[in-house]
Amino acid sequence: MNPPLHVQVRLPLDRFDLDVEFETTHRVTGVFGVSGSGKTTLLEAVAGLRRGARGRIRLGAAEWLDSERRLRVPPERRHVGYVPQDSLLFPHLDVLGNLNAGRGRALRGENQVEGTLETVVRVLDLAPLLRRPVTTLSGGERQRVALGRALCSGPRLLLLDEPLASLDAGLRRKVLPFLHRVQAEFSLPILLVSHNPVEVQALCEDLIVLREGRIIARGEPRAVLTRPEVFPLAEHEGFENMLPARVIESGPETSRVTLGHGAEGPALTVPRSTLPAGSPLLLSIPADEIVLGLEHPPGLSARNAVPARVEQVQRVGAVCLVTARVAPDTPPVVAEVTADATSELHLVPGTELFLLIKTTAVTLYEDPSGA
């Protein structure tokens, strides 16, 4: 189990005050909210970069801030690995120089760092980049180096600010697996802020929703993101279903996968995967791309008609979010339909239906290493 991270911070901002309190022992805790809701400020306060922050911040036995006792540990002694949204790689150093920027503290600290650099280079696949000047890196490479630099500094807590937000869809697909590998290989608590529903669902176990500096919801990411007060915050991104799956076989243009971690889940036809049969991967399906049918329609262009049972129907503004389960061991799937459709189909918990999913609506997040 992770050392508990306790954060209680008050900090006046331009339009409102940041005023949050939470404690978490989860591996990856997400902070979700629209731009300007105070997410980055919260991370900076935890890192010790906001002098105006008042309150208490502790990680396990380490006290970083206690305004009542006038205690404020400077950032260099907090042992956090901070990965800002714009990477902030030092332009006067090459990639290796950036990775080594925090090694001094790592070597002085009591944390186990033997082989850290080697592990980081392997996990983030940085070996081909080591001697490159950072000005020549692509966006995805920059994020990987920034992540590696933070990991090499012997951190006790990793702070990630929108790790995928500055990347286009293609790069997100490439970088997300690296974040998963970091999660798997380094036993480090992670605090991640994001306005991207894909990111938080793919990575977080616990999600805190921030609006105008205050926590308005908290819980398991999928459940929290479909709540009526949270769903509109995803803006145009809407809701993305993030579903674990496993490759069965690949044809020239498409692949067959089973939903869930095992092999018994329902099968789907998705865009072609480069992974060998049996490999795990993540599917992302936008909720508004899923069509609901009460019967299996004949003569259908959509390749997938998956039987499911409705668990929950939530009205959110003009639309309804229908949560349906396809298999006992897979996360439920959320479909966004109009309120009219919901009432016409008499959708209520327990209704049996088919989820109609176009192959092209599915995005694959695959880790080429199979890790």
Add this chain to the structure above:
Amino acid sequence: MSHAAWEVLRNTLLWAGLATALVMVPGTLVAYVLARRDFRGKRVVSTLFSLPLVLPPTAVGYLLLRTFAVDGPLGRDTLGIDLDVILSWKAVVIACAVMATPLVVRTARVSFEAVDPRYEDMARTLGHGRAATFLRYTLPMARRGLMAALILGFTRAVGEFGATIILAGNIPGRTQTLATAIFSAQQAGRESEANVLLVIALVAGFAAVYASEALSQKHAAAAARR
């Protein structure tokens, strides 16, 4: 080139180099504080450090003369020892240093302001204290601007005339610099000597400005890539 002209050039470069060295470290620190910190009276401090740029150099020279005079604040009567500044090579160095200060401070300040302070935050989270952050991250990132500050300060010192001639005089072989030597030669009608000195000044000045231009262009290109 005559032996005297060589000596003038060597002395000028040496004294200007000493003056630049004298200014660079404190000037860089002042520039950093002005670029990063907000404090009461910051504008006053910033104005004071720019003053030699707008005052007549002779006024600065006279102010320095009063300061180092026997009864001045840094004179023998006040300090109890004689610094022996006036009319010596030390006077040249001090006059040049004071006159170069505004260019050094202003140029260095701009080069620090061009470094995003978030890089410094980043270095702090990686375990570096304030001093280490400044030495290992801020300075290298501002290095091209600081080089420009150094070159500008040096060239200002090389060309200094007004303050130097008041504080140090124009004594051949003792306090004479390129600038004051040209003045003497021209005043005395020694045209060929003035011409030689002029060519030396032209070549040295061209080289310095050319180098500074090249540096600042590289700096701008590097900034554009980021």
